[in-house]
Amino acid sequence: MGVEFYFRARHDEWQFHVSLNPKIDTADINVGREDYFYLEDSYANASHMPLDQAREIIQDCA
Numbered sequence: 001m002g003v004e005f006y007f008r009a010r011h012d013e014w015q016f017h018v019s020l021n022p023k024i025d026t027a028d029i030n031v032g033r034e035d036y037f038y039l040e041d042s043y044a045n046a047s048h049m050p051l052d053q054a055r056e057i058i059q060d061c062a
Contacts, residue, residue, distance in 0.1 A: 007058050009046035014054075016040070016061040 006017040006026035017026045018037040039061050043049060
């Protein structure tokens with residue numbers, strides 16, 4: 001069984017979320033919870049990030 005994740009690249013940043021609680025949607029994670037994994041970083045014009053770059057970031061986060 002895999003673990004669901006949420007990846008978002010918008011404006012000038014990307015975010016990667018993983019919920020450690022299967023009852024919490026990864027897109028609804030708020031900073032401050034202890035049952036999730038969250039990373040973010042800046043990326044110029046992330047809204048137009050190439051797919052290969054997004055895949056590489058996701059693999060590095062995972």
